[in-house]
Amino acid sequence: MRVVAGKYGGRPLKTLEGRTTRPTTDKVKGAIFNMIGPYFDSGRVLDLYAGSGSLAIEAVSRGMEAAVLVEKDRRAQAVISQNIKMTKEEQCFQLLKMDSGRALDLLSDPFDLVLLDPPYAKEQIAADLEKMAERQLLSEEVLVVCETDKSVRLPEEIAGLGIWKQKNYGISKVTVYVR
Template identity: 70%
Template sequence: MRIVSGQYGGRPLKTLAGKTTRPTSDKVRGAMFNMIGPYFDGGRVLDLYAGSGGLAIEAVSRGMSQAILVEKDRQAQAVIAENIAMTQEAGKFTLLKMEDRHALQQVSGQFELVFLDPPYAKEAIVDVIKNLDQRDLLSSDVMVVCETDKSVDLPEEIGSLGIWKQKTYGISKVTVYIH
C-alpha cells in the first residue's frame, strides 16, 4: 500500500498483518478521494477507526492541515506511528490510543472531514454521526465518509446530515454525508 496522491504521494504505507484491521486498498482510497476532493485547502480530519492511518495521512497529503487518528488496537497503533513518522511532519497528526466512545468525549473543535470505517458498521455509524452532530464537532461544510460492506444500507439522513454521494467499489460501499 502507498499514499496515492498529494504531498506524500507514492510513499509506502505499512499495514497490519492479520484480520484485526481492514486497510482500504489504494484503488478504493483513490476513488474515495476523487469522490470528495480530490484536494483540500486546510481543515481538520478525524479518522475514528484509523487502522493503519492511511485515510487520514492521505487527507493531509492532499491538503488537510491537521488529523486526529483514533485506534484502540496496540499493534495498529504502532503501525500508525510508523506511517506518521514516514510523513516527516508528525506535528500535523495526533494519535489517540483509545476506543471510539472515549475519543468522542475528548475531541473538541470542528472537523471538515470525518472517516468512519467501524468493524460493526451500521449501528456504530448512526450512533457516531449523531454524537458528533449533537456535540457540534462537525463544521457547516463537513463531509462524513463512511466505508462499509456493500450489503450495508445506511439511512438517508442521520441527525442534520443527509447522503450526498454513494458508490460501490467491489465489496466496499462508500457513503458520504453532508449538512
C-alpha cells in the same frame, strides 16, 4: 499500500497483518478522494477507526492541515505511528490511543472531514454521527465518508446530514454525507 496523491504521494505505508483491521485498498482510497476532493485548501480531519492511518495521511497529503486518528488496537497504533513518522510532519497528526466513544467524549473542536470505517458499520456509524452532532464536532461544511461492506444499508439521513454520494467498489461501499 501507498499514499496515492499529494505531497506524500507514492510513499509506502505499512499495514497491520491479520484480520483485526481491513485496510482500504489504494484503488478505493483514490476513488474516495476523487469523490470528495480530490484536494483540500485546509481543514481538520478525524479518522475515528484509523487502522493503519492511511486515509487520514492521504487527507493531509492532499491539503488538510491536521488529522486526529483514533485507534484502540495496540498493534495498529504501532503501525500508525510508523506511518506518521514516514510523513516527516508528525506535528500534523495526533494519535489517540483509545476507543471511539472515549475519543468523542474528549474531542472539542469541529472537523471538516470525518472518516468512518467501524467494525460494525450501520449501528456504529449512526451512533457516532449523532454523538458528533450533539458535541458540535461537525463543521458547517463537513464531509463524512463512511466505508462499509456493500450489503450495509445506511440511513438516508443521520444527525442533520444526508447522503450526497454513494458508490460500490468490489465488496466495499463508500457513502458520503453532507449537511
